[in-house]
Amino acid sequence: MALSVLDLFSIGIGPSSSHTVGPMRAAKQFTDGLESSGQLAATVRVQAELFGSLGATGRGHGSDKAVVLGLQGQSPETVDTSTADDQVAAAALDAELRIAGHHRVDFNWDEDVVLHRRKSLPAHPNGMTFRALDHTGKVLRERSYYSIGGGFVVDGDASGSDKVVADDTVLPYPFSTADELLAICAREDMSISDVMLGNELVWRSEAELRERLLQIWAVMRECVDNGCAAEGILPGGLNVRRRAPSLFKTLAATDAGLQGSSSADPLLAMEWVNLFALAVNEENAAGGRIVTAPTNGAAGIVPAVLHYYTKFVQGADDDGVVRFLLAAAAVGILFKINASISGAEVGCQGEVGSACSMAAAGLCEVLGGTPEQVENAAEVGIEHNLGLTCDPVGGLVQIPCIERNAIASVKAINAARLALHGDGSHKVSLDKAIKTMRETGADMKIKYKETSRGGLAVNVVEC
Numbered sequence: 343m344a345l346s347v348l349d350l351f352s353i354g355i356g357p358s359s360s361h362t363v364g365p366m367r368a369a370k371q372f373t374d375g376l377e378s379s380g381q382l383a384a385t386v387r388v389q390a391e392l393f394g395s396l397g398a399t400g401r402g403h404g405s406d407k408a409v410v411l412g413l414q415g416q417s418p419e420t421v422d423t424s425t426a427d428d429q430v431a432a433a434a435l436d437a438e439l440r441i442a443g444h445h446r447v448d449f450n451w452d453e454d455v456v457l458h459r460r461k462s463l464p465a466h467p468n469g470m471t472f473r474a475l476d477h478t479g480k481v482l483r484e485r486s487y488y489s490i491g492g493g494f495v496v497d498g499d500a501s502g503s504d505k506v507v508a509d510d511t512v513l514p515y516p517f518s519t520a521d522e523l524l525a526i527c528a529r530e531d532m533s534i535s536d537v538m539l540g541n542e543l544v545w546r547s548e549a550e551l552r553e554r555l556l557q558i559w560a561v562m563r564e565c566v567d568n569g570c571a572a573e574g575i576l577p578g579g580l581n582v583r584r585r586a587p588s589l590f591k592t593l594a595a596t597d598a599g600l601q602g603s604s605s606a607d608p609l610l611a612m613e614w615v616n617l618f619a620l621a622v623n624e625e626n627a628a629g630g631r632i633v634t635a636p637t638n639g640a641a642g643i644v645p646a647v648l649h650y651y652t653k654f655v656q657g658a659d660d661d662g663v664v665r666f667l668l669a670a671a672a673v674g675i676l677f678k679i680n681a682s683i684s685g686a687e688v689g690c691q692g693e694v695g696s697a698c699s700m701a702a703a704g705l706c707e708v709l710g711g712t713p714e715q716v717e718n719a720a721e722v723g724i725e726h727n728l729g730l731t732c733d734p735v736g737g738l739v740q741i742p743c744i745e746r747n748a749i750a751s752v753k754a755i756n757a758a759r760l761a762l763h764g765d766g767s768h769k770v771s772l773d774k775a776i777k778t779m780r781e782t783g784a785d786m787k788i789k790y791k792e793t794s795r796g797g798l799a800v801n802v803v804e805c
């Protein structure tokens with residue numbers, strides 16, 4: 343399966359790539375299939391069932407709302423995040439859906455979107471089944487989908503036009519392990535970002551790719567700006583106050599007071615990195631516009647480290663931003679192919695751990711690291727997140743997720759800098775760390791995999 347940097351970084355909506363973005367895409371895919379098969383006109387009712395982790399924490403992650411939006415033809419990339427909640431509320435109030443944006447059917451929220459807390463579909467913890475019925479109650483079309491992390495959706499049992507087909511594009515520099523990637527770099531005398539770029543040119547021109555990646559960077563910056571400006575309490579009922587706005591004011595005032603002075607706190611950069619991550623993840627928790635990187639729960643880490651690069655590294659420029667994202671994506675692909683980026687599958691090590699590793703690699707690349715040093719940085723980035731469980735309090739992507747992104751962002755910078763002090767040789771290879779992550783995830787009890795039935799989720803009183 344060939345993966346692009348644009349598969350790892352995509353523009354979407356909060357709060358969760360697997361529980362919000364994926365279900366919205368699956369619901370839209372189902373209605374697209376209804377339309378293209380000519381079955382939409384006879385449809386009088388559509389039902390959705392969410393299973394496994396989607397059923398357990400879907401309410402907190404907005405999975406039910408995402409399904410309603412997707413059934414009405416909305417996509418994560420283009421849905422208006424400022425009116426999304428109103429669109430969902432209107433569907434509930436009017437007791438009707440506009441399937442694919444135009445075909446009216448009756449809608450009963452309690453009966454037509456069902457979340458199963460303890461039932462699962464066979465292939466993956468994030469399963470969904472959609473059903474379209476005609477006026478006699480006969481099933482016109484039924485499909486199951488799996489949201490496998492990072493907004494990726496797989497059609498579980500369909501065939502024909504709406505089946506997701508893996509991209510089997512032949513790449514000039516194929517790799518599925520870090521060892522293979524390093525061998526290509528050595529053989530071709532290329533950096534890791536060069537190898538990624540060479541592969542990307544199969545799909546699009548360098549100019550188009552650069553434009554798309556800088557657009558992603560622009561959305562990341564806008565997300566930080568929005569997070570620094572939005573005051574108040576995050577939705578969901580946990581009463582978590584946004585911290586980014588007040589921290590931003592403090593840091594901006596400190597920066598202003600330091601003009602021309604050399605007495606800055608040496609850890610001031612770390613405080614800014616904390617801010618960047620908090621801002622993104624608070625926006626994500628509020629259902630704002632977000633770049634999935636590689637998931638929404640871990641969406642703050644790559645932007646925070648990229649902001650660190652552009653704010654604190656001399657000579658930082660757009661070329662560096664592009665190379666950062668390419669190198670980070672190369673590492674993300676290794677996680678996706680060899681383990682998982684889904685908290686429901688392997689715990690938070692798959693989300694925050696993968697993002698930390700990716701950001702460490704990206705930063706090391708633009709700080710002048712050799713391919714071996716970049717691989718070392720990525721390995722340090724995941725090694726010290728191994729075993730991290732997924733235990734969101736109340737099923738919301740808030741506690742521990744928001745703060746965890748800030749801590750992992752600082753860890754990623756530390757990993758890159760540590761790797762740059764070595765020559766790239768090290769005991770634990772990135773491939774071994776990824777294998778360990780996969781095996782640790784397989785051994786992890788289900789209650790630590792985005793079900794909110796273990797860890798902090800049961801030890802913190804919701805109020």
Ligand code: SF4
Pocket residue numbers: 639640685689690691693694731732733734738739740742743792
């Ligand atoms: S704990 Fe980690 S994996 Fe779980 S929802 Fe939060 S960020 Fe995602």
